[in-house]
Amino acid sequence: MSNPLTGSPGVPEKPSLEGLEDRWAGTWEHDATYRFDPTATRAEVFSIDTPPPTVSGSLHMGSVFGYVQTDAIARFRRMQGWKLFYPMGWDDNGLPTERRVQTYFGVTCDPSLPYDPDFTLPEEPGKDDIPVSRPNFIELCERLTAEDEQAFEELWRRIGLSVDWQRTYATIGDRARRTSQRMFLRNLARDEAYSSEAPTMWDVDFQTAVAQAEMEDKEQPGAYHRLRFDDIEIETTRPELVAACVALVAHPDDERYAARFGTSVHTPLFGVEVPVLAHRLAEPDKGTGIAMICTFGDITDVTWWRELGLPTRSIILRNGRIADTPPPGVPDGDAWRAIAGRTVKQAQRAMVEMLSASGEMVGDPRPITHPVKFYERGDRPLEIVTSRQWFIRNGGRDEALRQRLLERASELVWHPHYMKVRFDDWVNGLNGDWLVSRQRFFGVPIPIWYPLGPDGEADHDSPLVPDEARLPIDPTTDAPEGYTEEQRGKAGGFIGDPDVMDTWATSSVTPQIACGWEDDPDLFAATFPMDLRPQGPEIIRTWLFATLLRSHLEHGVVPWRHTTINGWILDPDRKKMSKSKGNVVTPMALLEEFGSDAVRYWACNGRPGTDTALDQGVMKIGRRLAIKVLNASKFALGRLGDGPVPGLDSVHEALDVALLAELAKLVEGATAAHEGFDYARALELTEGFFWSFCDDYVELVKTRAYGERSAEGADSARATLAIALSALHRLFAPFLPFVTEEVWSWWQEGSVHVAPWPTIAEVGPHSGAEPAVLDVAAQVLGAVRRVKTENKKSMRARVANLTVRAPRAVLLDVDAAREDIVDAAGVDNFDTEEGDALSVEVELADD
RNA sequence: GGGCGCUUAGCUCAGUUGGUUAGAGCGCAGCCUUCACACGGCUGAGGUCGCUGGUUCGAGUCCAGUAGCGCCCACCA
Numbered sequence: 001m002s003n004p005l006t007g008s009p010g011v012p013e014k015p016s017l018e019g020l021e022d023r024w025a026g027t028w029e030h031d032a033t034y035r036f037d038p039t040a041t042r043a044e045v046f047s048i049d050t051p052p053p054t055v056s057g058s059l060h061m062g063s064v065f066g067y068v069q070t071d072a073i074a075r076f077r078r079m080q081g082w083k084l085f086y087p088m089g090w091d092d093n094g095l096p097t098e099r100r101v102q103t104y105f106g107v108t109c110d111p112s113l114p115y116d117p118d119f120t121l122p123e124e125p126g127k128d129d130i131p132v133s134r135p136n137f138i139e140l141c142e143r144l145t146a147e148d149e150q151a152f153e154e155l156w157r158r159i160g161l162s163v164d165w166q167r168t169y170a171t172i173g174d175r176a177r178r179t180s181q182r183m184f185l186r187n188l189a190r191d192e193a194y195s196s197e198a199p200t201m202w203d204v205d206f207q208t209a210v211a212q213a214e215m216e217d218k219e220q221p222g223a224y225h226r227l228r229f230d231d232i233e234i235e236t237t238r239p240e241l242v243a244a245c246v247a248l249v250a251h252p253d254d255e256r257y258a259a260r261f262g263t264s265v266h267t268p269l270f271g272v273e274v275p276v277l278a279h280r281l282a283e284p285d286k287g288t289g290i291a292m293i294c295t296f297g298d299i300t301d302v303t304w305w306r307e308l309g310l311p312t313r314s315i316i317l318r319n320g321r322i323a324d325t326p327p328p329g330v331p332d333g334d335a336w337r338a339i340a341g342r343t344v345k346q347a348q349r350a351m352v353e354m355l356s357a358s359g360e361m362v363g364d365p366r367p368i369t370h371p372v373k374f375y376e377r378g379d380r381p382l383e384i385v386t387s388r389q390w391f392i393r394n395g396g397r398d399e400a401l402r403q404r405l406l407e408r409a410s411e412l413v414w415h416p417h418y419m420k421v422r423f424d425d426w427v428n429g430l431n432g433d434w435l436v437s438r439q440r441f442f443g444v445p446i447p448i449w450y451p452l453g454p455d456g457e458a459d460h461d462s463p464l465v466p467d468e469a470r471l472p473i474d475p476t477t478d479a480p481e482g483y484t485e486e487q488r489g490k491a492g493g494f495i496g497d498p499d500v501m502d503t504w505a506t507s508s509v510t511p512q513i514a515c516g517w518e519d520d521p522d523l524f525a526a527t528f529p530m531d532l533r534p535q536g537p538e539i540i541r542t543w544l545f546a547t548l549l550r551s552h553l554e555h556g557v558v559p560w561r562h563t564t565i566n567g568w569i570l571d572p573d574r575k576k577m578s579k580s581k582g583n584v585v586t587p588m589a590l591l592e593e594f595g596s597d598a599v600r601y602w603a604c605n606g607r608p609g610t611d612t613a614l615d616q617g618v619m620k621i622g623r624r625l626a627i628k629v630l631n632a633s634k635f636a637l638g639r640l641g642d643g644p645v646p647g648l649d650s651v652h653e654a655l656d657v658a659l660l661a662e663l664a665k666l667v668e669g670a671t672a673a674h675e676g677f678d679y680a681r682a683l684e685l686t687e688g689f690f691w692s693f694c695d696d697y698v699e700l701v702k703t704r705a706y707g708e709r710s711a712e713g714a715d716s717a718r719a720t721l722a723i724a725l726s727a728l729h730r731l732f733a734p735f736l737p738f739v740t741e742e743v744w745s746w747w748q749e750g751s752v753h754v755a756p757w758p759t760i761a762e763v764g765p766h767s768g769a770e771p772a773v774l775d776v777a778a779q780v781l782g783a784v785r786r787v788k789t790e791n792k793k794s795m796r797a798r799v800a801n802l803t804v805r806a807p808r809a810v811l812l813d814v815d816a817a818r819e820d821i822v823d824a825a826g827v828d829n830f831d832t833e834e835g836d837a838l839s840v841e842v843e844l845a846d847d
Numbered sequence: 848g849g850g851c852g853c854u855u856a857g858c859u860c861a862g863u864u865g866g867u868u869a870g871a872g873c874g875c876a877g878c879c880u881u882c883a884c885a886c887g888g889c890u891g892a893g894g895u896c897g898c899u900g901g902u903u904c905g906a907g908u909c910c911a912g913u914a915g916c917g918c919c920c921a922c923c924a
Contacts, residue, residue: 017886222923236924249924281922291924300922372923381923421851425920429849537918567852568918605860611852611917615859617873620886627886635883673863684861688871695888702883782890789878789890796881 010746011637015630017595017623020738025157027741033751034162037083040526046082047530048074049511049560050163051543052089052171054096055148059155061614062536064587066566068603070534071161072679073564075734078162079757085527087167087514090152092145093176094503095206095377098442101141106130109137109441111476111498134441134476141172141442155587159596160737162753169513171506172442177472179513180506181447183550184436185465187392188448192553193436195390195460199295199302200435202385203375204320208439209389210375210382211502212396212432213542220372220381223365224287227355229265232257232276233362235287237370239355240322240339240347241294242267243330245274246310250290252278257290267292268360269335269351277308296384298373299431316383322347344383388460390437390446390499394549396430408548411558415677416609419537419565426541434546436502443500447473449480456491464494468518508546511559533560537609540565564677567611590619597736598622604735607680625687626739629732632694633743636721639705645722646715648764653704653713654816656720657766658774659697662689663724664767667758670731679734686731693724696778703823713819727758776810776838777817783840784825791844798845799827805835 028034048070053063078084102108106125113133121140122130132140153165169175187193200209222237229248236242245267250257260276267274274292281300282291293304295312304310313327321343326336335354339347355361372381395402405427414420437446447466450458464480466473475496479485487493509517511530516523529551535543544563551559590599594616601622606612651657666689673681698721705721707714726748733740733752744752760767780802788797802825804814811832814821822830828845 015883217921217923220923224924234924238923283922283924287924289924293924298923300924303922370923371921416852418851422919425850429920431922541919570917607861609852610860613859615873617859621872623886627884631884631887633883638883678863681861681863684871691871694884698883785889786891792878794879794881795889796879 011634015634015742017597017626017630017739020742021158021160021591021596024738024741025160028162028751028753029157029165031751033753034078034084034086034164036085036087036164036167038523038526040083040085042526044083045085045526046074046077046532047085047515047527048087049514049530049533049547050086050088051535052091052169052507052510053152054091054094055145055152059152059587060569061587061590062569064159064599065569065603065606065612066534066536067156067161068159068600069566069606069608069679070532070564071159071163072600072604072683072734073532073534073674073677075162075737075753076674076679076682076757078753079730079733079755081756084162084164085167085515085530086163087169088153088156088161088163088165089168089176089510089514090145090149090170091503091507092141092149093171093443093506095440095442097141097145097172098440101137101144101442102129104144105140107132107137107140109134111441115477134445135474137441138172142170145170145172155591158591159587160600162737167514171503171510171513172444174472175519176506176509176513177444178519179509179517180444180501181471181473182468182518183509183512183554184501184505185447185468185471186554187550188463188465190553192393193390194393195388195437195463197386197388199305199384199386200389201299201373201375201382202318202387203378203380204318204383205378205380206375206440207318209387209435209437210378211435211504212430213434213504213545214376214502215373215382216376217371218374219369221367222370222372223367225352225355225365226288226362227268227292228360228362229267229274229292232260232265232290233288234290234292236292236297237368238294238297238348239351239361240344241297241315242292242351242355243270243272243326243336243339244294244297244313244315245272245292246295246305246313247274247293247308248276248290249279249282249293249304249308250276251282251284252280254278254282254284254289256284269354269358270330270333272330279304279308298384302384312386314386316344316385318385318387320344320380320383389435390501391433392436392505392549394430394434394545395427396432396434402427402430405545405549405552408552408558412548412560413562415562415564419540419563419609422537422540423545426545434502434549436505437497437499438502439498440500443503444472444506445474445476446497446499446501447471447475448497449475449483449494450497452489452491452493452495454491458495463497504542504546507543508550511547511551512554528559529555529557530560531562533563535563535565537565537567562677565609567606567609570611570613590616594619594623595626595738597626597738600735600737601625601683604679604683608677622736625690626736628690628694629728629736629739629743632690632698633725633729633746635702636698636725637747639702639721640718641707641714646719648719648723648762650712650715650719651723651766653716653720654773654813655697655700655777655820656716657769658771659693659720659724660763660766661769661771662774663727664760664763665771666731667727667760667763671757674734682731683735686728686735690728690732692778693728696781697724697774700777700781700817700820700824704820708823709819723762727762730755730758772810773813773816776806776813777821779838780804780814780821780840781824784827784842787842787844793844796826799825799842800845801829801831801841801843802827803831803833803841804838805833805841806838807836808834810838 108129110131111134115133115135119136224235225239261278264273264275322339338350449464515528598619602618669685670682701717704713705717729740729744
């Protein structure tokens with residue numbers, strides 16, 4: 001090893017962790033330590049598709065957990081020589097931001113308004129929300145999120161993420177909107193995107209359609225109501241939908257109803273004639289085995305309606321209320337008037353009263369709990385309404401595409417591997433194409449217009465698309481090519497699509513946004529397909545799936561080589577942490593209490609994919625480790641003396657050779673663990689070595705290193721200390737970037753984070769040596785300590801006589817470390833005798 | 848209802864392809880005010896590896912079943 005040491009002027013008298021974050025984060029920024037090298041070629045690059053955190057909320061420890069793990073991976077790869085492409089995005093596109101902007105600024109978005117470039121907010125908020133155009137609304141969103149993003153970046157810098165801060169993007173920014181719209185237009189051109197008027201899941205509060213991936217089941221109280229359709233009894237949890245009933249259905253093999261297939265019955269109260277039909281999805285075990293089909297009570301209704309070619313009798317409006325006028329075929333009588341205009345709940349009560357009174361309800365409602373579909377952010381159950389929506393084909397209705405996507409996912413290396421099952425389950429369970437349009441404002445607009453015929457009707461089958469060079473556009477304020485703004489909404493003119501895209505429609509192109517697809521072909525060629533996608537398990541079905549889908553459709557490749565799926569953060573009661581439960585701890589408080597390295601230590605202790613408890617005890621240990629690195633480094637560097645540090649060829653003492661052999665095993669093990677993305681294992685191995693290095697090896701050689709025995713012995717110890725210390729600083733660097741940079745700066749040039757990762761070659765010919773000498777010496781030392789402790793003596797107490805009994809082979813090892821043991825244990829007289837097993841007899845000197 | 852994961856010392860977790868007396872830290876107990884570290888150090892006590900079977904010379908590790916917990920998914924009759 002070369003000798004960069006010129007004394008140790010950099011070692012402070014009293015090393016401390018305080019202030020390291022600010023100092024080194026500033027230095028890294030100033031020195032552009034983590035800047036991407038734009039001249040790099042694909043073969044040299046390791047690129048990471050970092051999850052853009054949602055900036056509309058506050059960061060919590062769950063985010064820190066995953067990002068720090070990824071950073072440890074990134075730092076290892078960087079030291080291995082890869083040129084890191086490690087950008088950071090902000091997800092500021094979507095409902096949470098929209099809602100915050102509305103309340104924060106007191107505005108409401110009205111897409112029909114024209115853009116007002118001179119818009120300013122009033123000094124004092126008025127009583128009513130101010131209506132603003134969509135571009136104005138987006139400006140306000142960007143204004144609010146910019147502040148949040150600043151705070152986020154500060155936290156990320158403080159926790160030591162080695163991202164290239166010159167390469168950030170926001171999912172509502174121009175670049176992201178352009179990329180997202182371009183991808184949508186490409187999908188449209190290949191007929192992978194299409195619009196259709198169809199029943200869709202609808203949130204009556206948010207007033208928007210919802211995709212399968214955004215839905216979740218919630219257990220809700222409900223009740224079975226047994227209703228009489230002439231002589232047939234059915235059971236339903238939704239009696240309010242009787243007016244929407246279009247048929248009854250039973251299983252084709254159900255003998256109870258076989259004779260009735262093809263006949264008809266009358267709905268209670270309304271007396272509408274509906275057919276009795278057979279369908280394989282009807283379950284004989286549920287209720288009475290025969291169900292009423294309504295348009296639409298649930299997704300099965302939609303299936304039956306479609307496959308059995310039934311008419312439509314929709315009664316629920318988009319606001320969640322019953323329509324004022326009955327659907328075709330339903331009489332506008334007393335029964336209808338009792339439910340018209342009411343909410344679903346009110347209508348149900350009214351129906352139950354009327355059905356009881358008419359005798360068409362058998363017995364009392366039977367309370368149950370059952371799963372009901374909700375929008376993941378919603379408070380009321382989803383309804384199904386018919387509306388025009390945009391879809392992207394995702395294999396949900398295309399077996400061949402489904403299979404190709406499953407194959408693509410197999411090209412990805414999953415860490416841990418079993419997480420892939422979640423992807424497969426999701427793809428195999430898809431029941432329709434991806435609904436990407438949302439009836440919201442703050443999002444990436446669907447870049448489409450529709451021509452208006454002479455009658456003023458929009459022609460949805462011949463959408464007008466912009467030239468890609470114009471992107472991003474907003475069809476509610478920009479006019480299509482060949483038209484002028486005056487023609488908007490006029491017969492013979494055009495109308496813009498009012499909807500925005502699902503947030504995942506933009507999130508699913510993060511590789512393309514980050515890598516500069518079409519905007520920067522050189523960058524794209526150097527970074528895509530990317531090397532790593534780290535993310536949480538809960539968004540495999542959304543973010544990972546959608547990204548893979550769009551990369552497959554556009555580029556015909558899997559977008560990354562590896563994906564790491566992190567685990568959950570659990571609170572001390574082992575419950576998943578979430579804001580709603582109020583058990584979220586803010587990261588900054590912990591960073592201030594324990595220091596960034598300590599919090600990182602905790603995060604990196606979490607095994608890949610494994611749920612981890614938020615444990616301040618582990619952070620405490622991380623802090624202790626960081627302090628130990630400071631002190632041990634100071635001490636070891638102090639033993640190196642003032643002259644040049646001897647190199648590898650000075651190592652000849654058996655104990656030193658043994659230490660280097662152990663070190664080689666550590667380097668080998670930690671490197672292999674890292675290569676398999678198991679940062680936690682690498683940390684564990686390094687930490688284990690480090691503590692025994694401090695407790696045993698350093699104690700054994702500290703006297704010899706001073707040169708009190710011989711110059712050769714001192715040189716051997718000094719060379720070994722320097723080699724081990726250098727390797728340890730680098731092995732710890734991915735986990736404890738601040739303290740390792742600090743100690744590295746005491747005696748080395750440049751940043752430890754761009755220093756080469758340690759190799760076995762550094763310990764040269766000693767990598768295969770037997771480490772037994774160190775092990776035996778440590779055992780003897782431990783035995784002496786035990787006796788001193790038992791006799792309540794200081795560790796400095798002298799040993800009058802030390803006798804080691806062991807087999808001949810072991811005695812050779814003991815002899816090899818004899819002088820070091822004598823010095824470290826404070827021995828006056830040292831004897832060895834042959835014996836069966838290693839045993840140590842200690843006779844302490846008198847006080 | 849289907850799938851995946853977890854279950855090892857009081858607590859938080861390791862335990863790589865089955866191999867000798869099962870590991871770490873915290874906590875606990877005791878000792879040492881040591882000249883790198885009291886934001887310390889040393890030493891020690893503590894576990895029939897969820898349960899039941901099976902394979903094997905040998906199982907925390909493999910197989911089958913089972914219980915509890917967590918997560919994901921599923922057409923709300």
